[in-house]
Amino acid sequence: MYDFDEVLDRTQLSTSKWESEIFRTGNKNLLCFGTADMDFKSSPAIIDALQSVVDKGHFGYPYKRDSYYDAIIGYLDRHFSWKISKEMIANSVSIYPSFQGIIEGLTEEGDEIIFNSPVHHIFKEVVTANKRVAVESPLKLVDGEYQLDFNHIKASITPKTSMYILCNPHNPMGRIWNQDDLIQLVDLCAENNIIILSDEVYAGLIYPGESFTPLASLSEKAAMNSITCISASKSFNVTGIKHSLVISENPEFISVYKEQLKKNNEYYGESIFGHHATEAAFSNSDEWSNELMEYINGNFNFLKEYLKTNLPDVGIFQPQSTYFAWLDFNYLGLSDNDLVNLFEKEAEIIVTHGYVLGEGGSGFIRWNLGCPRSVLKMGLERLKTAIENKK
Ligand SMILES: Cc1ncc(COP(=O)(O)O)c(C=O)c1O
Structure with missing residues (x-):
């Protein structure tokens, strides 16, 4: 069609x-x-939504209506059985600017942050630009399949490790980490007081027959020890619209992140196009x-x-x-x-x-x-x- x-x-x-x-x-x-x-x-739903904003011809500061939150909450429940509420959702102009607030708020200068390579090169750039130490843990290739290398990840943890950035689904090879791996990762991080930042920006691009589980939806432990970045940008081809979500069931994480937004006043007067595109993507696409x-x-x-x-x-x-x-x-x-x-x-x-x-x-x-x-x-x-x- x-x-x-x-x-x-x-x-x-x-x-x-x-x-x-x-x-x-x-x-x-x-x-x-x-x-x-x-x-x-x-x-077409996104194009129509944006067209109707243009037709009105008024581009002032927008307000996030219930329909915006309902669209997000409905999408996450419908596709991934992840049940969240409005209070758990914060925003950014896109995923990486939100990394900054999360890293600054939840880790200290000089802390070590682990992620799995090869991965989008901006992971390293954001971590080091925020004066944290980037620790690459390479994925391992077993029988033609990329896997998380838990031995390497464990060996990479030191008393200075305070965050793990998970890319799931993983850019560049399009792997979805399976539930057993995610549970193992959650346990390992919880035991070592490491917060998981789960970048799930590709979650809406799932191959026919495959399924995706948001890390935070796995268990209470996963939910309370993680903060998730997700948006309509990649999945619905609206990367230029600049609007993303930061979600955590841990009220402290969300409030720390929101405090960070005061540094650049980012919480005030977001993109009217971002709100409408996000709502149309998640409710009607x-x-x-x-x-x-x-x-x-x-x-x-x-x-x-x-x-x-x-x-x-x-x-x-x-x-x-x-x-x-x-x-x-x-x-x-x-x-x-x-x-x-x-x-x-x-x-x-x-x-x-x-x-x-x-x-x-x-x-x-x-x-x-x-x-x-x-x-x-x-x-x-x-x-x-x-x-x-x-x-
Ligand atoms: C893993 C990953 N996270 C985040 C982003 C940034 O996404 P956006 O600009 O839509 O926020 C990208 C962009 O390529 C990416 O590959």
Whole structure:
């Protein structure tokens, strides 16, 4: 019913993913599969909601109505059986600005914060910019599947460890951490007085047949020892709208976070577009979301078949979530710099290179599948030609 095959005019697409890369490289012929948003229109419900704000023509400070909270609470219950109340919800302009308030409020300068690499490079940047010590615990690859390495995580804990940032579903390989792992992590963190910041921004992008469990919904212990960051941004393609949620069932965590917002007055007069897009996403976009994930799944299967037939040595990992494919090009034996050149200069395509995402990322790339299949096919054909020309 929704047309994900439509190739939108490039000038209508996100400027960070397309325009800035074309400007940076001076190459108008590029195909861009990097930045984490999608080359699709948002759901019609979101477009209508934003249109009605525009039609009113008044863009003053908004008020969060009950319908806004009902949409969030209803979505989390409907999809994940996570039951929360209005008092547990705070806001930010997006996930990483909320990391700042959480880290500043709940940890001390010089504290150590653990997260699993490879992961979105901003984790490290935010932690270190906030004068905390970033401790990377690499994921382990077992029989072609990425897993949390509990031995490494345990060995990384010191008396200075006060926070663990979980990325679930995990960017870049689209893993959903299973309930047993989450329970083990909650126990380990609780025993060591480590607060879990659970970044669940990709929670709405679940492959058909898979399911997602928010960490805080697991148990009372998980709920009281965690703070969750989530938003409509990635799942409903509204990353430019700038509105996100910070949720904790621990009243102290939420009140500490809200106090932090006083530092920059961020709690006052939020984005009117953010409120309306969030409400429409969470209350009225389920059907769009289901079709989107069928399409992304189709893109992944297309990519897998294409690689199997044409570039069988590329390593590929089955995602359970997100719109990313995580691919291993180490068989080429190229340095990271040469791999960047192969993609950017020879194939004229932009992807996210794994070495930027921390330990374990070298020689890998993250390919964003949030695009029409015809564009994906063009990109793969360019890659095949560039690799063949190297032989
Ligand atoms: C794991 C993760 N968290 C948070 C963000 C930031 O999301 P947003 O800008 O929508 O708040 C990203 C963006 O790529 C991400 O990959």
